[in-house]
Amino acid sequence: MSAVQVATTFETVRTPDPASRPVKIHAAKVKVTYGQKEALHGVSIDIPEKAVTAFIGPSGCGKSTFLRCINRMNDTIAGARVEGTIKLDERDIYDPDLDVVELRARVGMVFQKPNPFPKSIFDNVAYGPRIHGLARSKADLEEIVVTSLQKASLFNEVKDRLNEPGTGLSGGQQQRLCIARAIAVSPEVILMDEPCSALDPIATAKVEELIDELRANFTIVIVTHSMQQAARVSQRTAFFHLGHLIEEGPTDHLFTNPLEQRTQDYITGRFG
Amino acid sequence: MEHTVSAYDDDLKAIARLVTEIGGLAERAVGDSVAALTRLDLALAQRVIAGDKELDRLQHEIEEKAILVIARRQPMANDLREIVGAMRIANDIERVGDLAKNIAKRVVAINGVFPHKQLITGVEHLCEIALQQLKRVLDAYASQDDQAAGSVRQRDDEIDALYTSLFRELLTYMMEDPRNLTFCIHLLFCAKNIERIGDHATNIAESVHYMVTGRSYEEERPKADASIASTIAGS
Ligand SMILES: Nc1ncnc2c1ncn2[C@@H]1O[C@H](COP(=O)(O)OP(=O)(O)OP(=O)(O)O)[C@@H](O)[C@H]1O
Numbered sequence: 001m002s003a004v005q006v007a008t009t010f011e012t013v014r015t016p017d018p019a020s021r022p023v024k025i026h027a028a029k030v031k032v033t034y035g036q037k038e039a040l041h042g043v044s045i046d047i048p049e050k051a052v053t054a055f056i057g058p059s060g061c062g063k064s065t066f067l068r069c070i071n072r073m074n075d076t077i078a079g080a081r082v083e084g085t086i087k088l089d090e091r092d093i094y095d096p097d098l099d100v101v102e103l104r105a106r107v108g109m110v111f112q113k114p115n116p117f118p119k120s121i122f123d124n125v126a127y128g129p130r131i132h133g134l135a136r137s138k139a140d141l142e143e144i145v146v147t148s149l150q151k152a153s154l155f156n157e158v159k160d161r162l163n164e165p166g167t168g169l170s171g172g173q174q175q176r177l178c179i180a181r182a183i184a185v186s187p188e189v190i191l192m193d194e195p196c197s198a199l200d201p202i203a204t205a206k207v208e209e210l211i212d213e214l215r216a217n218f219t220i221v222i223v224t225h226s227m228q229q230a231a232r233v234s235q236r237t238a239f240f241h242l243g244h245l246i247e248e249g250p251t252d253h254l255f256t257n258p259l260e261q262r263t264q265d266y267i268t269g270r271f272g
Numbered sequence: 273m274e275h276t277v278s279a280y281d282d283d284l285k286a287i288a289r290l291v292t293e294i295g296g297l298a299e300r301a302v303g304d305s306v307a308a309l310t311r312l313d314l315a316l317a318q319r320v321i322a323g324d325k326e327l328d329r330l331q332h333e334i335e336e337k338a339i340l341v342i343a344r345r346q347p348m349a350n351d352l353r354e355i356v357g358a359m360r361i362a363n364d365i366e367r368v369g370d371l372a373k374n375i376a377k378r379v380v381a382i383n384g385v386f387p388h389k390q391l392i393t394g395v396e397h398l399c400e401i402a403l404q405q406l407k408r409v410l411d412a413y414a415s416q417d418d419q420a421a422g423s424v425r426q427r428d429d430e431i432d433a434l435y436t437s438l439f440r441e442l443l444t445y446m447m448e449d450p451r452n453l454t455f456c457i458h459l460l461f462c463a464k465n466i467e468r469i470g471d472h473a474t475n476i477a478e479s480v481h482y483m484v485t486g487r488s489y490e491e492e493r494p495k496a497d498a499s500i501a502s503t504i505a506g507s
């Protein structure tokens with residue numbers, strides 16, 4: 001916990017990791033405007049590879065907005081404008097030459113509400129590999145589907161009904177199906193926006209367990225409203241407030257001894 | 273700033289109040305036990321022994337309340353440190369109570385044999401300093417004053433040094449006349465108890481430091497000159 005930088009109002013307070021990890025995503029001075037309204041006022045952060053980074057902060061602070069910058073989902077929102085730099089493995093993802101479809105294969109996303117396609121369980125997972133041409137044969141595709149379902153800890157529960165609709169699963173199973181769908185295209189980064197908010201504690205525990213396993217191979221960014229969840233699953237935590245990144249640091253540190261008063265007030269339940 | 277859920281603030285305040293209460297009781301028990309020793313006041317010694325139950329009860333109550341708050345509210349950051357600190361401090365205070373009770377039991381065991389007044393004066397002096405330490409550290413807790421806690425921690429050396437010289441003195445008396453043995457050994461244990469009360473005050477200072485700053489003192493606690501006597505006496 002050396003070289004702690006304490007700064008004034010709009011400079012992010014940062015605590016480096018005790019042992020530094022390679023940077024997967026580098027964001028610098030990211031601003032997002034919806035029409036006239038600036039929702040993010042210049043966010044800079046390095047997201048480490050093969051680790052879980054949690055974004056926390058009160059509703060409307062810009063967590064989802066920032067998350068959507070990382071796979072250019074904001075491009076699909078009319079009136080949204082993104083400034084600043086975001087690099088994935090040192091490559092600028094807003095480079096006009098970059099293939100956005102390929103980017104979204106490398107940076108997958110799991111949403112708050114499980115949103116399986118109205119197709120079979122098998123086809124939900126096979127969808128991505130098919131459109132990205134990742135399977136050379138039917139057997140290949142089957143293998144991808146099975147391993148993805150296994151990695152998502154869902155296979156045993158659905159192996160006898162792969163042809164039934166994904167929408168017939170329970171909420172927790174649907175969410176794990178969406179995670180299987182996200183990992184089926186072998187992404188490098190998985191973005192999760194409140195993936196457990198519609199799940200019961202057991203399903204939540206399963207998804208958290210899964211996140212913990214996935215971080216061996218993926219870089220994960222998770223938005224959550226549960227402080228306990230952030231503390232449980234992440235290695236680094238970033239606290240957003242009113243469009244600013246207030247503080248970021250090792251999760252253990254941020255939840256026991258945050259440096260910024262606003263962080264402390266928020267995580268201890270003293271806000272507004 | 274207050275918590276959004278005001279019952280949370282009430283819970284934390286209740287715990288802090290109990291810690292202050294148990295601290296006050298322990299201070300009194302220590303003072304009374306040594307007063308009972310100097311005056312060989314058996315009735316007072318019995319009261320100290322009986323009073324220890326209340327300290328135990330309070331410590332349990334603090335622990336239970338703290339566990340409930342953890343289960344109910346999943347405290348974070350300074351709140352978490354406050355609760356963990358309160359539990360640790362209550363533990364130390366409960367131990368202080370046990371040590372006072374042990375002194376009181378020895379008063380009962382000495383039972384009127386009283387050969388050397390000046391020896392007791394040494395123990396009394398040691399106790400004065402330990403009591404000051406205890407009082408200051410409890411004040412530091414109540415006001416969440418890290419600096420005050422730090423100065424308590426610095427001063428532990430003084431108690432150790434006094435204890436070491438008292439130990440030597442008692443040793444001399446014991447060698448001079450074996451009839452002093454029983455009494456001197458009781459006094460020695462009383463002195464040792466007081467020295468340990470000082471150590472608990474230091475522990476509490478460390479807990480206060482952790483509660484206030486979120487850090488623990490990196491360096492080892494400052495230790496007095498390790499003469500052979502203090503090594504033997506301290507073991
Ligand atoms: N599509 C949009 N059009 C216009 N404004 C938007 C849009 N999406 C978000 N905003 C605004 O941008 C700000 C940040 O919103 P965002 O959804 O990123 O917050 P959030 O931190 O994810 O909140 P929550 O925790 O409630 O999901 C808010 O003021 C919001 O109203």
Ligand SMILES: [Mg+2]
Pocket residue numbers: 063064065193223
């Ligand atoms: Mg959101």
